[in-house]
Amino acid sequence: MLWACVLLPQLALDGVLRRRPTAGPLVLVAGAAPARSIVAVNAAAREAGLRVGQRLTAAQALLARFEALPYEPEAVDRWQQFLAAVAYRYSAEVSLLPHAIVLEVGRSMGLFGPWPRLESLLRADFAALGFRHRISVAPTAHAAWVLAGVADGQAVLAPQALGRALQHVPLHKSRLPAAAAAALPGMGIRRLGQLLSMPRDGLRRRFGGELLLALDRLTGEAPAGLDAFRPPDRFDLRVELSHEVENIAALVFPLRRMTADLAAYLAGRDGGVQRFLLRLEHRDGVTDVAVGLLAPERDAGLLFELARGRLEQVRLPAPVLSLRLLARELPPFVPAGRDLFDERPANALPIEQLRERLRARLGDRAVHQLGSTSDPRPERAQRIAARDEGEQEPSPRPTWLLDRPIPLRGPAPRILAGPERLETGWWDGGQVCRDYYVVETAQGQRAWVFCAPGEQSGWMLQGWFA
Amino acid sequence: MSAAVALSSLLDAQQVWRGRAAPACRGEQPTGWAALDAVLPGGGWPAASLSEILLPLDGVGELQLLLPTLARLSRGARPLVLVAPPYAPCVAGWRQHGVDMRRVEIVTATAREVLWATEQCLRSGSCAAVLAWPLQADDRALRRLQVAADSGRALAFAFRDRRQLAHASPAALRLELEAAPRARVWVRKCRGGAVPAQPVPLALAALH
Structure with a gap:
C-alpha cells in the first residue's frame, strides 16, 4: 500500500478566489459580529501585515481597504468533496482527512506510471482547477498526511524508510491528539522520533489509548480506519456571482469554470454527461437552460461551447445573481474510436461533435436524416430519422x-x-x-x-x- | 560579351528557379459526367475547394449534375451534408441515383445562419461534401467557405442565382446551368486552366 496525500492548505480561500479573481487584499472572516477574526488571507493581504487569527478590528486598523468575505464551512466541504471526486480518477480508494485528500496509489502506478509521473499528473489537475496543494506519498495514509504538512513533495516509497522519515518531524506538526501534543514538549519531547522510541505502556498510562492509536496509524501498525469516498451520482455546482449580471456575455467566464469542473468530475468518474441544466437564479424565480447532447461527452471545451451556444439564445428576464449547473444523468462514456487509415484531416472534428455544435445554435431539430417509409403517397413516403425501409421505386x-x-x-x-x-x-x-x-x-x-x-x-x- | 553566361550552365548550377505549372492530378474528384470531366482542369471537381453552381431556376438539373458525385461519396467514410436546401430531398429519387440516404445529413438553418453552418461543416473535416443554398453571400463570405473547404479537405458546393454571375467570386469553379432550349453547362471560371469556349451538353436521365 502506498498512500498519496494532497493537502489543501487554502481550500476556503481558493474556492473564493476562483469565482472572484482579485489582485487586491482579501481575507475570509469568521465568528460572531463583535469578535470577528481572520481565518484566511491572500498574498496581497499577508504582505500588508494581515495575519490569520487577527481580529477584524485590528486588521482594519492596519489596512484601510481590503475585502472581507465570510468564511463558509459548507463551501469548504463542498470543494473538498469535489476535489475528492477529481482525485477519484487516479485511485479507487480515496478518503478525506481534515484539509486533505488521501488516495491509495500503489496499485494505480501500474496504469499511470511511477510516482514522479503520477505526482505531476495530480499537480497538473489541481493547478488547472486553481487549488493550491502540497503532495506527499508514504506507506500509510496518516504518515502521508503528516509529511505533506511538514514540506511539499516528500516521497517515502519503501515501508522501511518510513521510520527515518518520521524521525525528525516536529511534534507540533505531527497531528497527534491535542492534549498530548500540548503536554509532550514540556517533557522535553520535541520530535516524533523521540516519541516513537518511548515505552508504550507509559504512554498509555499517561495519555490513554488515543495517542497510541494515532502513532500506530502513522507507522501502519493499526489500520487507517478511513471511510472510503464514493463520488456522488449527480453533479451540482452553484456559483454566486459577485454582482448582478444583466447580460449574457458576463456569464461566460463563470460558465467556462463550471463546465471545466464538470469535465474534471466526469473524468474522475470515468463517465460522461448527456444532458445537464444551467439554472440562472434571479432575485425571484429562475431561468432554466437545458443542454442536451446526442451522446455522452466529457470534453471540457465541447461542454463549454455547447452550453454557451444555448445560453446565448436566452433572453434574461431579470439580472442573474447566481449560476447553478445540475447534471443528474451521468451515463458511461465511450470514447469514439478512430480508424488508423482515416481519410479525414488530423484535426478533424468528429461528426458527432459537429452535430452537437449545429444543434446548439440552430435548435434541437436542425440536423436530421430522411428515411423512406413503405407508404406510396409522396406526402408520407418519407419522414425524418425514419429507418430506411422503402425499396427501389420502379x-x-x-x-x-x-x-x-x-x-x-x-x-x-x-x-x-x-x-x-x-x-x-x-x-x-x-x-x-x-x-x-x-x-x-x-x-x-x-x-x-x-x-x-x-x-x-x-x-x-x-x-x-x- | 565576356560577362555573358550560357543559359544552360546557369540552369545546371541550379541557381535559377524555374516555375512550372502545378501538376494537375487527374480525376481526384470526377464529376461522373465524362464530357464535363474532359474540359475541367483537374479532370473533375477542384478538390477541397468551393464550386459555385449558378441557376436560372430551381429544378433544371442542378442535382443531377452532382448526384453521380454524391452517390460515389455516400459510399465513403465521411457523410454528406445539405445546408438549408430549398425543398426536401426526395429519398426515393435520390436512391434511384445510387445515393445512400443514411449518409446524408440535412441541416435546416435560417438565411442568416446558412453561411455559419456551412462553414462549420466544411471546417470540421468530417464531411465529404457540403451542399449549401446561401441566399445572401458576398465575396467575403464565399472566401471564408473556400478557406474552410481547404482546411477541412471537403468539397463545397454553393447553389446561387444566375444573376450572381455579374459579381466576382473566389470560388475555384463556377458553373452556369442553362435549361432552355436544352440542358447545358457553361464553365464560367476554373482555377488552373483556361475557360472552355463551348458549353458542355448535359444528357439528363431519360424518364420513362
Whole structure:
C-alpha cells in the first residue's frame, strides 16, 4: 500500500478566489459580529501585515481597504468533496482527512506510471482547477498526511524508510491528539522520533489509548480506519456571482469554470454527461437552460461551447445573481474510436461533435436524416430519422419534393412520361387518387406533377427533377 | 560579351528557379459526367475547394449534375451534408441515383445562419461534401467557405442565382446551368486552366 496525500492548505480561500479573481487584499472572516477574526488571507493581504487569527478590528486598523468575505464551512466541504471526486480518477480508494485528500496509489502506478509521473499528473489537475496543494506519498495514509504538512513533495516509497522519515518531524506538526501534543514538549519531547522510541505502556498510562492509536496509524501498525469516498451520482455546482449580471456575455467566464469542473468530475468518474441544466437564479424565480447532447461527452471545451451556444439564445428576464449547473444523468462514456487509415484531416472534428455544435445554435431539430417509409403517397413516403425501409421505386421519382403540392403555373407543359396512377389511403382518411406525370415546363424545368385521373389539366406540382 | 553566361550552365548550377505549372492530378474528384470531366482542369471537381453552381431556376438539373458525385461519396467514410436546401430531398429519387440516404445529413438553418453552418461543416473535416443554398453571400463570405473547404479537405458546393454571375467570386469553379432550349453547362471560371469556349451538353436521365 502506498498512500498519496494532497493537502489543501487554502481550500476556503481558493474556492473564493476562483469565482472572484482579485489582485487586491482579501481575507475570509469568521465568528460572531463583535469578535470577528481572520481565518484566511491572500498574498496581497499577508504582505500588508494581515495575519490569520487577527481580529477584524485590528486588521482594519492596519489596512484601510481590503475585502472581507465570510468564511463558509459548507463551501469548504463542498470543494473538498469535489476535489475528492477529481482525485477519484487516479485511485479507487480515496478518503478525506481534515484539509486533505488521501488516495491509495500503489496499485494505480501500474496504469499511470511511477510516482514522479503520477505526482505531476495530480499537480497538473489541481493547478488547472486553481487549488493550491502540497503532495506527499508514504506507506500509510496518516504518515502521508503528516509529511505533506511538514514540506511539499516528500516521497517515502519503501515501508522501511518510513521510520527515518518520521524521525525528525516536529511534534507540533505531527497531528497527534491535542492534549498530548500540548503536554509532550514540556517533557522535553520535541520530535516524533523521540516519541516513537518511548515505552508504550507509559504512554498509555499517561495519555490513554488515543495517542497510541494515532502513532500506530502513522507507522501502519493499526489500520487507517478511513471511510472510503464514493463520488456522488449527480453533479451540482452553484456559483454566486459577485454582482448582478444583466447580460449574457458576463456569464461566460463563470460558465467556462463550471463546465471545466464538470469535465474534471466526469473524468474522475470515468463517465460522461448527456444532458445537464444551467439554472440562472434571479432575485425571484429562475431561468432554466437545458443542454442536451446526442451522446455522452466529457470534453471540457465541447461542454463549454455547447452550453454557451444555448445560453446565448436566452433572453434574461431579470439580472442573474447566481449560476447553478445540475447534471443528474451521468451515463458511461465511450470514447469514439478512430480508424488508423482515416481519410479525414488530423484535426478533424468528429461528426458527432459537429452535430452537437449545429444543434446548439440552430435548435434541437436542425440536423436530421430522411428515411423512406413503405407508404406510396409522396406526402408520407418519407419522414425524418425514419429507418430506411422503402425499396427501389420502379417509376421515376424526383429529387426535390415539395412539402405540399402547389398549382403549376405558366403555359401547358410538355409531358415526358406518365401517367402513373396512385390510388390509396382509403383506409386512413388520407385518400388520394391521382395520375402522376413527368413534364417539362417552358423554362426547361422538369417537374413531377399530378392531376385528377384522366384529365391532363389542372396540374399540381409535387416535386422537381432537379 | 565576356560577362555573358550560357543559359544552360546557369540552369545546371541550379541557381535559377524555374516555375512550372502545378501538376494537375487527374480525376481526384470526377464529376461522373465524362464530357464535363474532359474540359475541367483537374479532370473533375477542384478538390477541397468551393464550386459555385449558378441557376436560372430551381429544378433544371442542378442535382443531377452532382448526384453521380454524391452517390460515389455516400459510399465513403465521411457523410454528406445539405445546408438549408430549398425543398426536401426526395429519398426515393435520390436512391434511384445510387445515393445512400443514411449518409446524408440535412441541416435546416435560417438565411442568416446558412453561411455559419456551412462553414462549420466544411471546417470540421468530417464531411465529404457540403451542399449549401446561401441566399445572401458576398465575396467575403464565399472566401471564408473556400478557406474552410481547404482546411477541412471537403468539397463545397454553393447553389446561387444566375444573376450572381455579374459579381466576382473566389470560388475555384463556377458553373452556369442553362435549361432552355436544352440542358447545358457553361464553365464560367476554373482555377488552373483556361475557360472552355463551348458549353458542355448535359444528357439528363431519360424518364420513362
